[in-house]
Amino acid sequence: SKPPVTNGCSDDAKLVYVLSLEGDLYSFEPAAKKFNKVGPLNCKVGNTKLTPISMAVDREAVAWVNMRENSLVPTRPDELFRVDTKTAACTPSGITAQMGGMGFATNDGASDQETLYIDSSDGFTSGLYAVDFNQKKLGLVANFKEPSGLELTGTGEGKLFGFVVAQQLSLVEINKKSAAFSSKVSLPKVELPLAPMYAFSHWGGDFYFYTATSTAASTTTTVARYRPSDGSIDPAYMKSIGFHIVGAGVSTCAPTTQPK
DSSP states (O other), rough: OOEEEETTGGGGGGGGGEEETTSSEEEEEEETTTTEEEEEOOOOOOTTEEEEEEEEETTTTEEEEEEESSSOOOOOOOEEEEEEEOOOOOEEEEEEOOEEEEEEOOOTTTOOEEEEEEEEEEEESSEEEETTTTTTEEEEEEESOOOOOOEEEETTTTTTTEEEEEESSSSEEEEETTOOOOEEEEOSSSSOTTOOOOOEEEEETTEEEEEOOSSTTTOOOOOEEEEETTTTTEEEEEEESSSSSEEEEETTTSSEEEEE
């Protein structure tokens, strides 16, 4: 039986999804503080071992996962895979580039059209790119003014946000045309993560940050929550969840205000 669809959105499309360093896909219900394991990702190209780096989820509840070759000197570019959020089944998209954080945001003036934005680099400068799924390529929107580790998340209100991983962690809003940062919020109590174990997502008006400081089984991801409505930061919303998150995605179907 299919879940009921409202405004073209299934219930599955309203959840947050996260990827673990260990290679598993989970759904996440932030209000219930609950992770549900979907299954292991089986994304590979030939015999090349790939590691998940980041993820975005579209309005059909399909996850788009950036996989990178698991070696110090990769011989091939990152590749975007299409992942079924019900089964974790994985199919290559044919879209390859140097890719970092990513997120879907609703297009201006539309309620059900969206664009996948990716933080990408040509080796010299990093910038905001938009994915053209028909042409199977990335198009530069604009270069970033300041280089940093960046994760992206978007909303059904058409906003795009970045989790800036630098010496001082912060949350910024990103202009979808100029890639300029604004509305910067410092996150002093959120633990400084060890790359690539950081991700974030917007859900229900709040932001959730997933960070881990070590790959050790005893030191897993902590979830912090920032609530813009009252400015509060809860650095230990969930402590040591049992696995290490490297990517998180939430679709533009997710609620943008706290569900009653």
